[in-house]
Amino acid sequence: MSHPVVLIPARMASTRLPGKPLADIHGEPMIVHVWRRAVEAGVGVVVVAADDAAIVDAIVRAGGEAVLTGGHHQSGSDRIFEALQRFDPSNHHDIVVNVQGDLPTVEPGTIRAATALLDDDAVSIGTVAAEITRSSERTDPNVVKIVGSRIAANRLRALYFSRAMVPHGEGPLYHHIGLYAYRRKALERFVSLPPSPLEQREKLEQLRALEDGMRIDVAIVATTPLGVDTPGDLSRARDLLAGGKKP
Numbered sequence: 001m002s003h004p005v006v007l008i009p010a011r012m013a014s015t016r017l018p019g020k021p022l023a024d025i026h027g028e029p030m031i032v033h034v035w036r037r038a039v040e041a042g043v044g045v046v047v048v049a050a051d052d053a054a055i056v057d058a059i060v061r062a063g064g065e066a067v068l069t070g071g072h073h074q075s076g077s078d079r080i081f082e083a084l085q086r087f088d089p090s091n092h093h094d095i096v097v098n099v100q101g102d103l104p105t106v107e108p109g110t111i112r113a114a115t116a117l118l119d120d121d122a123v124s125i126g127t128v129a130a131e132i133t134r135s136s137e138r139t140d141p142n143v144v145k146i147v148g149s150r151i152a153a154n155r156l157r158a159l160y161f162s163r164a165m166v167p168h169g170e171g172p173l174y175h176h177i178g179l180y181a182y183r184r185k186a187l188e189r190f191v192s193l194p195p196s197p198l199e200q201r202e203k204l205e206q207l208r209a210l211e212d213g214m215r216i217d218v219a220i221v222a223t224t225p226l227g228v229d230t231p232g233d234l235s236r237a238r239d240l241l242a243g244g245k246k247p
Helices: 030-041 053-061 076-087 108-119 184-192 197-202 206-211 231-240
Strands: 004-010 045-050 065-068 095-099 125-131 145-152 155-162 174-183 216-221
Touching: 004 030, 004 076, 030 045, 030 053, 030 095, 030 108, 045 053, 045 076, 053 065, 065 076, 076 095, 076 184, 095 108, 095 184, 108 125, 108 174, 108 216, 125 206, 145 216, 155 206, 174 184, 174 216, 184 206, 197 206, 206 216
Parallel strands: 004 045, 004 095, 045 065, 125 216
Antiparallel strands: 095 174, 125 174, 145 155, 145 174, 155 216
């Protein structure tokens, strides 16, 4: 029996949208929308890893759990590892699911898909991707692509992640969604490693795991959740979630 915990990193500092975890979406902070989606996934207890007491207060008012972490972390992975140690010092939870705090439209099924990949004992990290359907995204460096070997229907073994349009030639390209399910030991090892050469070159921390030899499997899902980084993204999220409807 595995015992997953879902951790949602959230920080107030954002160059393009300061204070975005508390940005209002139809009467509730964005981080509460993300927390609700994670609870709906039903994979395990859900905890928000926050760098500000105001985020903790928002989650507690909604009936959830949150952990206050330091403001010095360079990545969400570092933040969730601190939160994990604070929330679960007895090592009860052996799977850690990292759901980004700026994905208010994430489908609960997407969270479940990433977690289910760890049913295979050989997999260290599970993540998700969706086929790119907009031609402009094929060359957009902000849309991270996965190169992988197909090992089952709707499942890849990751070989590389890149901001470039890869692989070359005819065939689908896949948009990586920044949502991960880690074995606890894999997360512990990951945060202990220094940034790797390819990670520094591509500015993609998941390459650190691949360069270390960890196996990352990828579930192919139908849709890409909206990541809220700008005021325009926030407006789109409000439209998608208008009237409480699902995107």
